Every structure is written in C-alpha cells, then in structure tokens.
Amino acid sequence: MSDAYVVGVDMIKFGRFPDRTVPQIGAQAALMALDDCGLTIKDMEALYCGNLGQAAGMVGQRILQEIGQTGIPVINVSNACATGATAFREGWAAVKAGLYDLVLCVGVEQMGKGLLGGAGGGSGISREGLLGSGTMPSVFAEAGLEHSRKYGTTFAQFAKVSVKNHHHSTLNPKAMYQIETPLEVVMNAEMISYPNTKLMCSVNVDGSAAAIIASEKKARELGLMKRAVKVRASVLTSDPWQERDLVMPDVNSCTRLAAKKAYEMAGLGADDIDLVELHDCFATAEILHYENLGLCGPGEAGRMIDTGEVALGGRIPVNVSGGLLSKGHPLGATGIANIYEVATHLRGEGGKRQVEGARIGMTHVIGLGSACGIHILEKA
Amino acid sequence: MSDAYVVGVDMIKFGRFPDRTVPQIGAQAALMALDDCGLTIKDMEALYCGNLGQAAGMVGQRILQEIGQTGIPVINVSNACATGATAFREGWAAVKAGLYDLVLCVGVEQMGKGLLGGAGGGSGISREGLLGSGTMPSVFAEAGLEHSRKYGTTFAQFAKVSVKNHHHSTLNPKAMYQIETPLEVVMNAEMISYPNTKLMCSVNVDGSAAAIIASEKKARELGLMKRAVKVRASVLTSDPWQERDLVMPDVNSCTRLAAKKAYEMAGLGADDIDLVELHDCFATAEILHYENLGLCGPGEAGRMIDTGEVALGGRIPVNVSGGLLSKGHPLGATGIANIYEVATHLRGEGGKRQVEGARIGMTHVIGLGSACGIHILEKA
Numbered sequence: 001m002s003d004a005y006v007v008g009v010d011m012i013k014f015g016r017f018p019d020r021t022v023p024q025i026g027a028q029a030a031l032m033a034l035d036d037c038g039l040t041i042k043d044m045e046a047l048y049c050g051n052l053g054q055a056a057g058m059v060g061q062r063i064l065q066e067i068g069q070t071g072i073p074v075i076n077v078s079n080a081c082a083t084g085a086t087a088f089r090e091g092w093a094a095v096k097a098g099l100y101d102l103v104l105c106v107g108v109e110q111m112g113k114g115l116l117g118g119a120g121g122g123s124g125i126s127r128e129g130l131l132g133s134g135t136m137p138s139v140f141a142e143a144g145l146e147h148s149r150k151y152g153t154t155f156a157q158f159a160k161v162s163v164k165n166h167h168h169s170t171l172n173p174k175a176m177y178q179i180e181t182p183l184e185v186v187m188n189a190e191m192i193s194y195p196n197t198k199l200m201c202s203v204n205v206d207g208s209a210a211a212i213i214a215s216e217k218k219a220r221e222l223g224l225m226k227r228a229v230k231v232r233a234s235v236l237t238s239d240p241w242q243e244r245d246l247v248m249p250d251v252n253s254c255t256r257l258a259a260k261k262a263y264e265m266a267g268l269g270a271d272d273i274d275l276v277e278l279h280d281c282f283a284t285a286e287i288l289h290y291e292n293l294g295l296c297g298p299g300e301a302g303r304m305i306d307t308g309e310v311a312l313g314g315r316i317p318v319n320v321s322g323g324l325l326s327k328g329h330p331l332g333a334t335g336i337a338n339i340y341e342v343a344t345h346l347r348g349e350g351g352k353r354q355v356e357g358a359r360i361g362m363t364h365v366i367g368l369g370s371a372c373g374i375h376i377l378e379k380a
Numbered sequence: 381m382s383d384a385y386v387v388g389v390d391m392i393k394f395g396r397f398p399d400r401t402v403p404q405i406g407a408q409a410a411l412m413a414l415d416d417c418g419l420t421i422k423d424m425e426a427l428y429c430g431n432l433g434q435a436a437g438m439v440g441q442r443i444l445q446e447i448g449q450t451g452i453p454v455i456n457v458s459n460a461c462a463t464g465a466t467a468f469r470e471g472w473a474a475v476k477a478g479l480y481d482l483v484l485c486v487g488v489e490q491m492g493k494g495l496l497g498g499a500g501g502g503s504g505i506s507r508e509g510l511l512g513s514g515t516m517p518s519v520f521a522e523a524g525l526e527h528s529r530k531y532g533t534t535f536a537q538f539a540k541v542s543v544k545n546h547h548h549s550t551l552n553p554k555a556m557y558q559i560e561t562p563l564e565v566v567m568n569a570e571m572i573s574y575p576n577t578k579l580m581c582s583v584n585v586d587g588s589a590a591a592i593i594a595s596e597k598k599a600r601e602l603g604l605m606k607r608a609v610k611v612r613a614s615v616l617t618s619d620p621w622q623e624r625d626l627v628m629p630d631v632n633s634c635t636r637l638a639a640k641k642a643y644e645m646a647g648l649g650a651d652d653i654d655l656v657e658l659h660d661c662f663a664t665a666e667i668l669h670y671e672n673l674g675l676c677g678p679g680e681a682g683r684m685i686d687t688g689e690v691a692l693g694g695r696i697p698v699n700v701s702g703g704l705l706s707k708g709h710p711l712g713a714t715g716i717a718n719i720y721e722v723a724t725h726l727r728g729e730g731g732k733r734q735v736e737g738a739r740i741g742m743t744h745v746i747g748l749g750s751a752c753g754i755h756i757l758e759k760a
Contacts, residue, residue: 001478047618055435056458058749061618071620071637074751075466078436078456086455090470097382097477238427238441240451257451369438371454 004095005219005228008037011209011340014176014328017110022054026108026208027066029333033104037224041068043213045100048075050107051332065108065273079277080367082236083107084209084335089234089373091213100216107337108208109330120378137201137282139269139368141193143251144284148195151299153287155195159186160305161283162200162325168312169322170335171353176205176328200283205328207334211343219380228380229343232360233265238369250370251285255292258372262362263294268326268378270294273316273376274358275340275345279366280323293364293374312353320345320353335373338363346379384475385599385608385760387519388417391589391720394708395554396671397490398586402434406488406588407446409713413484413590417604421448424592425480428455430467430487431712443486460747461659462616463487464602469614469753481598487717487740488588489710517581517662519748520759521573523631528575531679533667535575539566541663542580542705548692549589549702551733556585556646556708562632580663585708589716599760608760609723612740613645630750631665637674638752643651643674646756650674653696653756654738655725657718659746660703670698673744673754700725700733714755718743726759 010032017025026049032254034040041064049060067135079086084107091105100222163183169175181199189197219228237258239250263269270293278293290301295316304310310318321341322326324334342361344350350358359379366372390412397405406429421444429440444453459466464487471485508576527533534610541722543563544629561579569577599608617638619630643649652672658673670681675696684690690698701707704714722741724730730738739759746752 046616052436055456056432056460058460058747058751059749061749064618069619069621071617073616074459075470075616076435076458078458079454080436080438090455090473093470093477093479094473096479097473099473099476228701236426236453236455237451238444238454239449241449254451275424367438369441371438371441 003216004092004231005214006211006215006231006339006343006377007214007219007224007228008033008039009340009343010036011174011337012207013174014205014207015208022059022108022110023062023066024207025110026059026063026106029108029208029210030063030067030104030106031185033212038210039212042070043102044104046071046073046094046103048077048087048091048103048105050077050335051081051109052078052080053109059108079371080153080193080369081281081331082335082365082367082371082373083332085365085373085375086236086371088211088336088339089236091230092234095213095215101215103213104210105213106208106210107333107335108334110206111330124368137193137196140282141196142286143197143288147287147375148365151302153302155187156183157302157305158195158283158287159183159200161280161286162186164311165280165319165323165325168320168353169326171321172327175322175326176203177326188293196282196284200325202281202324202329203326205330207328207330207333207337209333211336211339219369227347229346230378231375232268232378233262233374233376235262235265235371235374237261250368251366252288252292254370254372255289255364255366258374259293262374262376268360268376272360273362275320275342275355275361276318276364277321277341278318278364280319281323281329283325286318289364290342312355317333320355335356335365338365339375342377346377365369381476383596384472384611385594385596385755386591386611386719386723387594387599387604387608388413388419388592389720389723390416391554391717392587393554394585394587396586396712402431402439402488402490403442403446405490405586406439406443406486409488409588409590410443410484410486413592417592419592422450423482424452426453426474426483428457428467428471428483428485430457430463430715431489432458432460432463433490439488449515459751460749461661462710462715462745462747462751462753463712463755464585465745465750465755466616468591468716468719469616472611472614475595481595483593484590485593485716486588487715488591489712489714490586491584491710517573517576520662520664521576523668524575527667531682533682535567536563537682537685538575538663538667539563539580541660541666542566544691545699545703545705547659548700548733549706552702552707555702555706556583557706576662576664580705582661582704582709583706585710587708587710587713587717589713589720591716591719605760607727609726610758610760611755611756612648613642613756615642615645616752617641617752627706630748631746632668632672634750634752635669635744635746638754639673642754642756648740648756652740653742655700655722655735655741656696656698656700656744657701657721658744660699660705661709663705666698669744692735697735700735715745718745719755722757726757
C-alpha cells in the first residue's frame, strides 16, 4: 500500500445559515478545498460525504449538482459525531486500495435549534443511537463527576478548558466566536448540567469542511507535495464490550482502543505529537481525553490544564482552533474541520495561532453510539 | 491489489416484521452469513452497514450490540436503493486496500406502509433525493412510455416481466411471494401508473442480507475457497450530467456508465455473463436495463422478454430470485440480497431455480438521486 496525502483542505467560517441548503453549505467547502490545491471537480475520482441531519438524503450527489456532475461514485456515510472522520477515512482507504488517485471528502451539517441539535431528530433514531442513556449534557456531566470522584478534578479545572479554547479561537478567524471568556465568566455562566456551564458546552453551529486526498504518485505528479500532509494513521473503532467501564464506555474505552491502534499504525507515541484537535463536546470530555489519548497518565488531566501544557505555547497544545467549545460543532463537518486545523499547522499556515515547528498532529472525534475516529498527520 | 472473495453470504426470507427492530432484523442476516462460512463476529475486522430508514441511527453499531461488541470499525452508509451495494463495495475496497482480511457487510431495511415506503420520510430528504421529479410510480411509468414511443414496446411486454419474475420466485423459498401470476392477472391488476399495474411494482417488504468478504490469502488459509466467489468488478456511479438524457437520467445514463466501467474492470463483456440480478423496481425499469446493461441492443428489450431469453433456462436469465417485483425490495438490503442470489448460483446451490453451469453473474441496483452499483462475480 502506498501512502496517501491530504493535498487540499479547507473549511468555511462556522456560523448559522438557515437560509441555505445542506448541499449548498457543503459545496462551498468542497470548492474551497479544490481551490486550495488548484484542482477542479473534474479531477476528482470519487466523493465521500458525511452528514447526519439528512443522512438518507443523498447529500453527496446534491453537492455534485452544485459544483459539477461528473458521474463519479458518491458514498454517503453517517457515524454520529464521527461522521466527518468516517467520510475522510473511507476516502483514504480507497486511495490506499489503489482504487483512486484523487478523492474529495466533504463533511457538512446544518444544525437544528437547541442544545442537542436536530440531527437524526425525525429519523427513528434510538436514544442509545444519539443520546446515550440520557441527554448529552447529563451524560458528559456524569462522566466529569466520575473523574472528580476518582482524582479530585475541580469545577475550576473543567472550566479552564473553556477559557483556553475560547482564547485559542480569538486567533482563529474561521471559528464561530472570537471572544475571551475569563474563568469567572465561564464558571458563572448558566449551569447546564454540573459541572458544565453553558460556556462549557460545544457550540451548535452550521458548517462544512472538505479535504482532497491524493496518492503519493499523483501528489508528486501534480507538484503538490510542498503543502501536502501525509496520513500516518487512520483508525475507527466502536464500543469494545470487553473493555467496558461503567461511565461513558463509548467515549472512554472506545477512544483508548482507537488511540492504541493509531499509535501502532503510525509507529509513534504520544510524545511525538505536536498538537491535538480532540473532541471537546463538553469541557469535561476534553479532560477525559487527555488521559484516553495518552497525553498524560491517569488522574493527571487536571494538572495538564493547570500548568498550561495543553495551551498554545505549551508542551502539547490541544484545540488551538478553539475546539468544539468555541470554533463550533457542526456534527458531520467536525471530523474534517479537525483535519483542516492540524494540516494548517503542519503547513505552517496557522497565522497567529500557529503551533511553532509542528510536524505531527492528531485529530480525534467520538460519536455516541459508538464510533471513535483518530487520524495522525505528518508534514510531508 | 490482491483479489477479494465473498466467502459467506445469506439473506433472511423477506417479509413483514413490524414487531422487531431494524438492528434485530440486520443481526439475523449477519449471523446467518457468519454461519454460512463457519466464522464468528470475533473473526470480523470491520462492519459496513447499509440502511436508509434509520440512516443516522448507528444501525451497524446496534447490530453489534445484538451479536457481539468487539470494538471493530463500523461504517454506516446510505445511497437510496444502492445502499446495500454501497456497503458491500466499501467493504470490498477495504479488503482490496489490504486494511482488513475479513469484513462483514450488512444491508437491512424495515419499510413503512404504502407504495413508497417510509425510508427517509422524516429526515428532511428532498424530493429529488428519493422521489425524483414526481412519485416513484409516475417516474418509472413515464420512462416506460418513452421506451414505447421510441421502440413500440407494448403493455403486454412490460407485463411479461412481472409474469417471469413472479414465476421465478415460486422456486425461491426466501422470496416474499411464491405465487404464479399469469399475464391476464398482471395486466388486469389495479393500475398504479400506466403501464405499471400493482403487480408490476416492487414489493414493499422488510428484509436483511449479509456478506463476508475475505482477502485471497485469508480465504485460502481458512479453507474457504471451495464455496468462495470472486469479486471481478465493483463499480459505483452517480448521474453524469454530460450524458444526460431527458427521461430518467439517473437511471439510464447512470447505469450505462456503471455497466461500461464494470465490464472494463472485469475485462469481460455482456456475453460472458450467465445470470443477472437487476433493479426491477418496476416492470418498466427491467426492460430499460436490458439495454442499459448491454444484454441487448437499443430497442431490442421487448424481444428479450417475448423470446424468453431472460427467463430461467434462457440465454441470459434475469432476476431468477423473483426480483424486486416478487422477492421484494427492502431498500437497504437489496444490494446484498442480489449478491447472495448470484453467489448462490455460482456455488451451484440454487436448487430448483439453479442457472445451470453459471460461472459469472452480475448484480445491479440503482437509487434515484443518484447512485448505480454494479458487481460482477465469478465462481472461484
């Protein structure tokens, strides 16, 4: 199997676009990613599309109606919050298979109103499917409290995650928000489900992101290696019953399994990673994932946020994009938006938020139900 | 790229199962396919699941909750009536990529009541997405009438497709119906949209089918080559605007493009095919596809049905399973049910409906919106 490279990648500025259709929103990112590498839809050999809210709606084909119908295969995937990562991974697999030399991967979501979003709302989804055993906020609150009980993690430590990510997004023009949120503001915001206040919940926004994956041969042939990013590992897991823990098995054991496999596939360890975009759907979740991804040992996550190790300029910056908490979380788009963020830093194009000298980065998403997607990317 | 083989495949008897869940229905076929080759879920390295009605509902993961949660990647896909074929193809691509040696592909659907089924009903699907420019029956009626205008195809010729497929399914214990429908019965049935009467519309049923795909190395290692079926071609296309025709571009040009690519990939021609399971969602559609798939020349489809060339015992038997018209059409399951049917004949296990000496077979599905999936299979 030859290597596969991200040669073009972009995302729209996340926001609210109630007056546009899902395909129109997805088409915009697709065209931006094509522009990013100077290619057109006619160069693409397949389209992998991730969307949750209209999962049965042939969104990929409808995007082609917006940007050019060339007859290429379209694969529409959904995997809760891992939807975008799954679309990217299926495109990567096809290039690795030698089926195609150039594929387009698009993730897009137009969210409904309210905390949980409208994805899957009317499509017979089970509570287990998207909501877990309760509502999203209560499930992730419980998981945070379990961490507090075991390791003494404090409300302030959870809140600092939000302070950090909101600060990061002041440097990211594509994030939904560019507003500093001091600790007291985060802690005094409306309590959604203790210990997560409203500013510690991911932002419900519309958005899209797209990536173009090329075989090494094609990337070289097109002269695209200079800004190319190598996919060192692409891993997807589901809930492993054998490793079940009582709180958040989907999130914790599923992520730990994926991280283990990703490091194996890449032949790397956590120490080799220069930046991470992880699934901070709630502030409590980010704390859990420092440990799940092996960025620190069990019970050390509170220290990670206190010392600033995970902030821009720290040992291992996490969510320098602003993360789901401030950049926003359009479910089907998030997995590819993460790829965009990490690729941008590996290319040295991160502007004010650039992680200096970044050579290797990791993306992580997790969908309840369950699906965890991890990618490790490296500067080509 | 090494070859990939179907080593296990099965389907449930199609029917109506309102008292069961979609994952339960899918799990049944998955277990049957595993039994077919003596493997267990622990042997599977990934799951590719196709479903339309609960496309955002993590159906693959919920199937694993029924049959064993091993932590494997789960990819949920949807592509209108090409959903099952897309799931199969993504599994095939992963094996070709060398990512996995053994994968499980499942297609499942629990249909709503009425002619159009409930798939995608509440999920914000566009009219173009599932319905085309009108209702399904009217769209396929129009396409049949266009064929009549161009080539003089008669109402009786369309009706004979239904007579043939209903006769075939009397020999298939897994088909929904085992009832002969003489020509006068078909022609005098309730008129849905001329020239398709009720017996010329696909049967709205629940169902599931599953296939296990193995790398050649693994198939040999496990001693499964004797009943294995080689995947000679796997093609997926979308609507090619450049070849647009006015009536049914999704169905006609999309299928012609897929057939061309499939014959190229397999290095075969239509003359090499011993049996075909094609997308007879309406009797008129089957007529169109004889020509779209190159089984005969333009305007010769009426003759094909008159001479019996496409009946069991004829030159190129089509839909010996009973087809969508009589076996039934659970949308997300159909693509893999077709694989089951063709594999069964290549294995020489077709019983009363066995196509004698079958060595190479083709499956075809088409989803409006648009997606055409074609597979060419060969006796290993």
